[in-house]
Amino acid sequence: MITTADEALLRRAVALAARAVELGDAPYGSLLAGPDGAVIAEAHNTVRRDNDISAHPELKLARWAARELDPDAAARTTMYTSCQPCGMCAGGLARSGLGRVVYALSTEQLIELNPESGAWPVPEQDGPALFDEARAPIADYYRR
Numbered sequence: 303m304i305t306t307a308d309e310a311l312l313r314r315a316v317a318l319a320a321r322a323v324e325l326g327d328a329p330y331g332s333l334l335a336g337p338d339g340a341v342i343a344e345a346h347n348t349v350r351r352d353n354d355i356s357a358h359p360e361l362k363l364a365r366w367a368a369r370e371l372d373p374d375a376a377a378r379t380t381m382y383t384s385c386q387p388c389g390m391c392a393g394g395l396a397r398s399g400l401g402r403v404v405y406a407l408s409t410e411q412l413i414e415l416n417p418e419s420g421a422w423p424v425p426e427q428d429g430p431a432l433f434d435e436a437r438a439p440i441a442d443y444y445r446r
């Protein structure tokens with residue numbers, strides 16, 4: 303359930319999205335808040351400025367949280383973000399230990415506003431192959 307306190311933090315994430323546009327980047331912003339609602343980190347999209355396809359605010363903050371917060375603190379932290387995290391960011395969030403994500407626009411709403419947002423081509427993948435060779439470093443590593 304999204305509360306009025308959540309909505310206030312979502313408005314800050316939307317303001318960060320507007321700031322990204324002012325700086326020449328795509329309109330996405332996110333922040334992390336502790337259990338008391340205090341903002342502990344903010345980010346906006348810098349894909350163009352950094353020439354980095356991974357410079358989405360959600361992924362930047364997920365990486366920051368995994369690096370800077372202990373697991374208990376991460377689990378008590380909520381991400382507020384102007385749009386629902388994309389697949390790349392969702393993968394990072396799954397590994398970050400963050401406890402909750404609250405978003406404003408859903409992916410479906412974003413695609414209605416910009417159909418190209420849902421048109422990323424998925425590269426062809428071939429595999430599996432070379433099982434005996436490929437399993438050796440994996441098996442050795444996880445046997446430790």
Ligand SMILES: [Zn+2]
Nearest residue numbers: 358387388391
């Ligand atoms: Zn993303």
